[in-house]
Amino acid sequence: MAAAEEELALGFQRRFLAARPLRSFPWPELEQKLKTSSDSSLLVDILHKTILHPLCVKYPSSVKYRRGFLTELIKKHESTTAEPLDELYDTLADILNKEESTHCYKNYLLPTGESVTLSENVAIISRGTTGLVTWDAALHLAEWAIENSTVFSNRTVLELGSGIGFTGIAISKTCNPKAYIFSDYHHCVLKQLTENICLNGFVLEPETTNHIEMQSQGQKVEVMNYQKPKLTVAELDWGSVTEKQLMDLQPDVIIAADVVYDPEITLALIGMLQKLSTYRADGKPPEVYIAFTVRNPDTYHQFKAELDKIGIGWQIIPAHRNSIFLYDLHSNEYILCSFSR
Numbered sequence: 001m002a003a004a005e006e007e008l009a010l011g012f013q014r015r016f017l018a019a020r021p022l023r024s025f026p027w028p029e030l031e032q033k034l035k036t037s038s039d040s041s042l043l044v045d046i047l048h049k050t051i052l053h054p055l056c057v058k059y060p061s062s063v064k065y066r067r068g069f070l071t072e073l074i075k076k077h078e079s080t081t082a083e084p085l086d087e088l089y090d091t092l093a094d095i096l097n098k099e100e101s102t103h104c105y106k107n108y109l110l111p112t113g114e115s116v117t118l119s120e121n122v123a124i125i126s127r128g129t130t131g132l133v134t135w136d137a138a139l140h141l142a143e144w145a146i147e148n149s150t151v152f153s154n155r156t157v158l159e160l161g162s163g164i165g166f167t168g169i170a171i172s173k174t175c176n177p178k179a180y181i182f183s184d185y186h187h188c189v190l191k192q193l194t195e196n197i198c199l200n201g202f203v204l205e206p207e208t209t210n211h212i213e214m215q216s217q218g219q220k221v222e223v224m225n226y227q228k229p230k231l232t233v234a235e236l237d238w239g240s241v242t243e244k245q246l247m248d249l250q251p252d253v254i255i256a257a258d259v260v261y262d263p264e265i266t267l268a269l270i271g272m273l274q275k276l277s278t279y280r281a282d283g284k285p286p287e288v289y290i291a292f293t294v295r296n297p298d299t300y301h302q303f304k305a306e307l308d309k310i311g312i313g314w315q316i317i318p319a320h321r322n323s324i325f326l327y328d329l330h331s332n333e334y335i336l337c338s339f340s341r
């Protein structure tokens with residue numbers, strides 16, 4: 001297969017495995033290629049890189065999504081003069097027999113060749129939370145982190161409002177943190193988050209013991225767990241965090257994605273950041289990076305005004321270079337800012 005066709009098929013693969021919207025696929029390029037090719041090998045290749053890809057077979061996207069994608073692919077094939085492709089119709093028949101579920105999987109391909117597989121909810125809001133799906137700001141933050149891995153390397157990272165875990169799992173797989181503390185406050189989110197971390201091959205540490213202490217000749221010795229990074233999941237509500245929790249956390253770096261969307265939540269978040277920086281044992285405030293989507297300019301302005309009011313400095317970080325997760329850059333403005341005291 002020619003390099004350009006291979007690249008086109010890989011573009012389909014990356015978008016399909018992460019279940020990106022069908023409108024974001026390079027359909028016009030595919031049509032163009034099909035017009036000039038004499039056989040169906042490109043379509044067969046795309047089929048095997050998407051619906052029949054081993055990751056999708058093991059961790060499938062929603063039935064609705066696969067049906068929609070395949071219907072589109074079949075339309076493209078039928079617009080050519082090529083012979084009917086049984087494999088396309090057999091695969092569609094197979095999907096039509098499947099029942100729709102409230103859960104689906106998404107597989108995000110990392111530049112290292114690894115992937116992050118997440119079990120997500122099909123509805124963007126369910127069980128009274130927005131935390132059961134991955135939001136584009138989480139992809140934005142992870143892309144930036146992958147390009148700036150030294151910020152995380154060998155450091156203790158605390159993520160606020162982790163949702164179901166995309167950013168943290170991607171950072172843990174690519175940026176070599178010393179420890180990564182995922183956190184959220186919603187029970188269903190925490191349960192799904194924990195399952196997703198394990199699904200990606202990590203073993204969780206108990207929340208409060210990051211190390212095992214042994215008595216040895218009267219001295220305390222830390223026995224480090226074999227796994228690096230050490231991953232923990234903390235139940236943390238910004239509105240009611242305790243002193244003990246704050247003392248236990250001690251992060252070098254704090255990150256959060258898509259947590260600036262509601263004025264009430266924003267105030268609690270800023271309060272949490274203020275407290276976290278005053279509870280550092282060494283007096284050094286942690287670095288803070290927050291990524292969010294500007295949906296409502298008023299919420300964004302209120303966030304900035306509240307930070308200014310309490311003297312937390314912030315700056316917008318220039319956009320990173322590489323697009324890895326192919327989210328829609330044009331439909332929203334994504335902002336990543338870092339904080340200083």
Ligand SMILES: C[S@@+](CC[C@H](N)C(=O)[O-])C[C@H]1O[C@@H](n2cnc3c(N)ncnc32)[C@H](O)[C@@H]1O
Pocket residue numbers: 129130131132133134135136137138160161162163164166183184185186189236237238239256257258259265268
């Ligand atoms: C829009 S979701 C973002 C999830 C994830 N970071 C992402 O970008 O995909 C917001 C998350 O913040 C969490 N959250 C909201 N208010 C919170 C609070 N007071 N304390 C802790 N987490 C909170 C929600 O449970 C939810 O998981």
